[in-house]
Amino acid sequence: ERLLGLLPGQVTPLGALRAPAGTVTVVLDASLRGRTVGVHPLENTATMFLNLDDLAALLGDHGVPVIWCPL
Numbered sequence: 001e002r003l004l005g006l007l008p009g010q011v012t013p014l015g016a017l018r019a020p021a022g023t024v025t026v027v028l029d030a031s032l033r034g035r036t037v038g039v040h041p042l043e044n045t046a047t048m049f050l051n052l053d054d055l056a057a058l059l060g061d062h063g064v065p066v067i068w069c070p071l
Contacts, residue, residue, distance in 0.1 A: 012040040021063030
């Protein structure tokens with residue numbers, strides 16, 4: 001809540017865009033690379049579908065480190 005300004009239930013990978021650069025790292029499942037995933041657009045009343053590689057690029061372009069990890 002302090003870093004993202006989001007309440008429990010609102011947390012989404014897109015929320016990392018709200019954090020000061022370098023304060024949040026997003027960990028993504030490497031087995032989902034290239035796949036389409038559903039994410040909430042900063043609230044849990046809607047879902048957006050994005051290619052996970054595009055999401056990682058967007059986060060990286062905004063200074064959010066992304067780690068691909070086999071989960």
